Amino acid sequence: MAQELVLCLHGIGTPHNGIVAEESFYWTSRRAFTTLLETIVATRPTAKIPTVITFDDGNVSDATIALPELVDYGLRAIFFVCAGRIGTPHYLDRAALADLLAADMEIGTHGMDHQDWRRLGSAALDSEFGEARRRIEDGCARPVTKAAIPFGSYDRRVLERLRREQFECVYTSDRGLAQFGAWLKPRNTIDSTWQKTDMERFLSTKPSLRGRLRSKAATLYKSLR
Numbered sequence: 001m002a003q004e005l006v007l008c009l010h011g012i013g014t015p016h017n018g019i020v021a022e023e024s025f026y027w028t029s030r031r032a033f034t035t036l037l038e039t040i041v042a043t044r045p046t047a048k049i050p051t052v053i054t055f056d057d058g059n060v061s062d063a064t065i066a067l068p069e070l071v072d073y074g075l076r077a078i079f080f081v082c083a084g085r086i087g088t089p090h091y092l093d094r095a096a097l098a099d100l101l102a103a104d105m106e107i108g109t110h111g112m113d114h115q116d117w118r119r120l121g122s123a124a125l126d127s128e129f130g131e132a133r134r135r136i137e138d139g140c141a142r143p144v145t146k147a148a149i150p151f152g153s154y155d156r157r158v159l160e161r162l163r164r165e166q167f168e169c170v171y172t173s174d175r176g177l178a179q180f181g182a183w184l185k186p187r188n189t190i191d192s193t194w195q196k197t198d199m200e201r202f203l204s205t206k207p208s209l210r211g212r213l214r215s216k217a218a219t220l221y222k223s224l225r
Helices: 030-043 061-073 094-102 122-140 156-164 196-204 209-224
Strands: 003-009 051-057 078-081 106-109 146-148 169-171
Touching: 030 061, 030 196, 051 061, 061 094, 078 146, 094 106, 094 122, 106 122, 122 156
Parallel strands: 003 051, 051 078, 078 106, 106 146, 146 169
Antiparallel strands: none
């Protein structure tokens, strides 16, 4: 089966004052982000696998920084939004969501309030899945078919609920390559330590057997626990 490399980014630029210290580690500079895009475009002719770009959390930098750069490089991305943050300071509002969609980007759900889904009861999951999805769909005026799991934290119960919601695709943070067309897809997080050589290695080198097994083992463990 064909494979793809799915990247996960968060904020671009300087973290706003709503970001706690441990989350700022997952923000990247604008220069690092443009270097990432340059590398994706430059290696596309020889890359062994295609690259999918995703963003989590719905930070306003998705629209003010990431979107113009993506358009300039002719690239698309999926933006996973926390429904409860839409329209609040430092996060995307309806106008920004419309700008993303007008540029042929895709919007998915990251839940309601960026919580660990494994720790929530049934009623709270109803809000994180169903209510959040409906709120994002209302803001976008189109169906939301994809979800990204906050903190990469999931188990069998969470996956069963996501399947019940009939999401077309669900993204984790398990690292490794994703199978094209799979329902559950691992992603590779780009953080403040990212280097250009990391991307070149991803795109030009066949993953080791050990790396592939580690990724599959992590997904299997979380899916069955």
